[in-house]
Amino acid sequence: DGGITQSPKYLFRKEGQNVTLSCEQNLNHDAMYWYRQDPGQGLRLIYYSQIVNDFQKGDIAEGYSVSREKKESFPLTVTSAQKNPTAFYLCASTSAPGQGTNTGELFFGEGSRLTVL
């Protein structure tokens, strides 16, 4: 089945460690996004990528890094520079106009919950 897969679902990290969250999609979507959600809050944009080998900072990119070497993959690294990384991380993708019944809607993964010990 087509969709977006995020892993791991739960992750624990010690302070000072970098961790990488995986996001893979088989929807043939060009654009991919990473959001962060804190308890009781909305989604905040970390990074987004419209095409392979290109990505842009979102509203809260500090302490995070990404890569887009393949169309289907957009991993997010939470670095030790991120001061408060405990949060729920969501990856999403969307297609370009003209693809199917495209509304430009975002398709989300099930999320990765990161806890810093």
Next chain:
Amino acid sequence: LAKTTQPISMDSYEGQEVNITCSHNNIATNDYITWYQQFPSQGPRFIIQGYKTKVTNEVASLFIPADRKSSTLSLPRVSLSDTAVYYCLVGRRRSNFGNEKLTFGTGTRLTIIP
């Protein structure tokens, strides 16, 4: 990018119609309005999208006045399973030219009361 404003929370009883309004005063000519629903510990999912006037699908209706500075999501005869956070998102349909920064607001937490 158009900023959106929604009520933080709303309560409603089962079986009633619920209307959630989103304000987007700076909406651009090419912007569409999209609503998403999010359950706890899940990613948001698409509900409905519109550009102007009224759009209806099997789960909701979207009303957009002529000036497009606001929009109203209407959920008919809500049930307990409609308890969720609802987000209004304003932006262009993705283009092959340039980047589209899709930013969510704080959303509206809807609680359905038995």
